[in-house]
Amino acid sequence: EAGVAQSPRYKIIEKRQSVAFWCNPISGHATLYWYQQILGQGPKLLIQFQNNGVVDDSQLPKDRFSAERLKGVDSTLKIQPAKLEDSAVYLCASSILAGVSEQYFGPGTRLTVT
Amino acid sequence: GDSVTQMEGPVTLSEEAFLTINCTYTATGYPSLFWYVQYPGEGLQLLLKATKADDKGSNKGFEATYRKETTSFHLEKGSVQVSDSAVYFCALREGGSEKLVFGKGTKLTVNP
Numbered sequence A: 001e002a003g004v005a006q007s008p009r010y011k012i013i014e015k016r017q018s019v020a021f022w023c024n025p026i027s028g029h030a031t032l033y034w035y036q037q038i039l040g041q042g043p044k045l046l047i048q049f050q051n052n053g054v055v056d057d058s059q060l061p062k063d064r065f066s067a068e069r070l071k072g073v074d075s076t077l078k079i080q081p082a083k084l085e086d087s088a089v090y091l092c093a094s095s096i097l098a099g100v101s102e103q104y105f106g107p108g109t110r111l112t113v114t
Numbered sequence B: 001g002d003s004v005t006q007m008e009g010p011v012t013l014s015e016e017a018f019l020t021i022n023c024t025y026t027a028t029g030y031p032s033l034f035w036y037v038q039y040p041g042e043g044l045q046l047l048l049k050a051t052k053a054d055d056k057g058s059n060k061g062f063e064a065t066y067r068k069e070t071t072s073f074h075l076e077k078g079s080v081q082v083s084d085s086a087v088y089f090c091a092l093r094e095g096g097s098e099k100l101v102f103g104k105g106t107k108l109t110v111n112p
Helices: none
Strands: A005-007 A010-013 A019-024 A031-037 A044-050 A053-056 A065-068 A075-079 A088-095 A109-113 B003-006 B011-014 B019-021 B023-026 B032-038 B044-050 B056-059 B062-065 B075-077 B086-093 B100-102 B106-111
Touching (some): A044 A065, B023 B032, B023 B086, B044 B062
Antiparallel strands (some): A031 A044, B019 B075, B032 B044, B044 B056, B056 B062, B086 B100
16 A cells, blocks of 8 residues: 655755645545644644545644645645745645544655755 | 653663653643654654553554553663664644644664
């Protein structure tokens, strides 16, 4: 079974530029999560989708971050414009159902903002 | 709000040494508790979990017991191997919520 795929694996941009990350969850997984992991800290949930609807985006900085999950499969997370403090690893995870089922994580995208 | 506190790393051990990584939590209800492991260059993987007090989670020689009275979920392994070198994260999920709350992680290095 293929795991959660993410691209790109690494990205370096200058502040005020925009960037987008892509995630392809495990086939059949209804729930998709985006996490931000700043160096030296644990992952922090940014947004959760159930199929193509948003369940929780309470910790998403909506002035600069946006995310979508068209057709309830792939998802894109965008930052525009980027700030230095956005440097982090962005992790995508998916699960069959929300709550009780295990979350499977992708390898992450490491973003460096200079 | 809910939070997880892990012992500060990094932790460096020799092969076959005993491992303990401390984890305590703060939660308003009765959370489920997890240990995740992140090997270099890979995503997080679920190592073990416990869903109620006194439950013991175990996997690959690792164990952790859900202690409600001390709000702890310490990770232990009797004899570590070089292949156990990774970053370990303790996490909780409140009942009725899907959100995982993670600790800061503890980096373990095992030397031959």
